[in-house]
Amino acid sequence: RKEVEQDPGPFNVPEGATVAFNCTYSNSASQSFFWYRQDCRKEPKLLMSVYSSGNEDGRFTAQLNRASQYISLLIRDSKLSDSATYLCVVNTGGSYIPTFGRGTSLIVHP
Amino acid sequence: EAGVTQSPTHLIKTRGQQATLRCSPISGHTSVYWYQQALGLGLQFLLWYDEGEERNRGNFPPRFSGRQFPNYSSELNVNALELEDSALYLCASKRGTDTQYFGPGTRLTVL
Numbered sequence: 192r193k194e195v196e197q198d199p200g201p202f203n204v205p206e207g208a209t210v211a212f213n214c215t216y217s218n219s220a221s222q223s224f225f226w227y228r229q230d231c232r233k234e235p236k237l238l239m240s241v242y243s244s245g246n247e248d249g250r251f252t253a254q255l256n257r258a259s260q261y262i263s264l265l266i267r268d269s270k271l272s273d274s275a276t277y278l279c280v281v282n283t284g285g286s287y288i289p290t291f292g293r294g295t296s297l298i299v300h301p
Numbered sequence: 302e303a304g305v306t307q308s309p310t311h312l313i314k315t316r317g318q319q320a321t322l323r324c325s326p327i328s329g330h331t332s333v334y335w336y337q338q339a340l341g342l343g344l345q346f347l348l349w350y351d352e353g354e355e356r357n358r359g360n361f362p363p364r365f366s367g368r369q370f371p372n373y374s375s376e377l378n379v380n381a382l383e384l385e386d387s388a389l390y391l392c393a394s395k396r397g398t399d400t401q402y403f404g405p406g407t408r409l410t411v412l
Contacts (some may be wrong), residue, residue, distance in 0.1 A: 237401075237402070278344070
């Protein structure tokens with residue numbers, strides 16, 4: 192089983208739709224979690240950290256489920272500009288090496 | 302505040318040659334990470350430098366090496382280039398346990 196797994200997609204949704212991605216991790220000692228966004232042929236950029244209690248930033252909501260070992264990202268009212276690949280990142284306690292998922296591709300169409 | 306910078310933007314080499322990629326971290330960041338992202342694949346961890354020392358390396362052959370300078374900038378060297386080394390090489394910096402910030406990458410093409 193891979194350390195961090197994501198559905199590669201693509202998720203093809205119309206503008207205004209709500210879409211959710213999940214990311215599962217295998218190491219129960221994982222301590223910190225992040226979502227990054229990567230546009231085509233560009234570098235990944237931090238979208239948001241994921242906190243145990245869940246957190247929201249505008250149209251984006253991140254959740255952590257430690258019992259089932261997954262994190263999720265919910266995007267409401269999708270915009271064309273949300274089209275990108277969303278990378279899940281997991282840090283395991285004691286390790287300074289983050290593990291990246293391969294990403295989930297989102298395509299928002301008019 | 303200036304972000305992470307990398308040079309060159311693009312690099313074209315032939316098989317067997319050597320490539321040198323450079324990274325300048327955000328001011329105040331002491332850790333530099335190198336990743337390889339081949340087309341269609343995820344980020345693969347290459348090397349981690351902190352305070353001038355190599356702290357960890359990923360599952361790559363020894364022909365991938367690097368160093369970190371006293372000003373915390375870093376260099377990645379790839380010797381005896383192979384076709385499959387063609388990829389986007391990303392550098393990221395961070396301070397302590399904070400999150401990583403990425404540079405724009407160097408796109409290496411091996412012919």
